[in-house]
Amino acid sequence: MKTITYSLSAIALAAMLSACGxxxxxxxxxxxAGAVLGGVAGHQFGEGExxxxxxxxxxxxxxxVGGQVGSQxxxxxxxxxxxPYYNRGY
Known part of the structure; x- marks a missing residue:
């Protein structure tokens, strides 16, 4: 349960920081999107802490990584x- 709380907290923090206005x-x-997917993928590894x-x-x-792809x-x-050919202003 503690891990789920940390996971949701990290995702919520990423959401708040990136969606300002x-x-x-x-x-x-x-x-x-990268934060959510990365958090889900990271949750699959390790045990306990x-x-x-x-x-x-x-x-x-x-x-x-998601930010870099979006920036490109x-x-x-x-x-x-x-x-387009049909809209060249002739």
């Missing part, structure tokens, strides 16, 4: 895209 961009959404540490470590690593998507979508 404005709509989320891909970096923030990726960080949130080791399970708690693995859950927290999984949450942190997942948040970082943000940079890609901010690049100017060529106009």
């Amino acid at each position: 404005a709509p989320m961009n891909n970096s923030q959404a990726g960080s949130m 080791g399970k708690t540490a693995a859950t927290i470590a999984g949450t942190m690593v997942g948040s970082y 998507q943000d940079r890609y979508y901010q690049q100017p895209q060529p106009a």
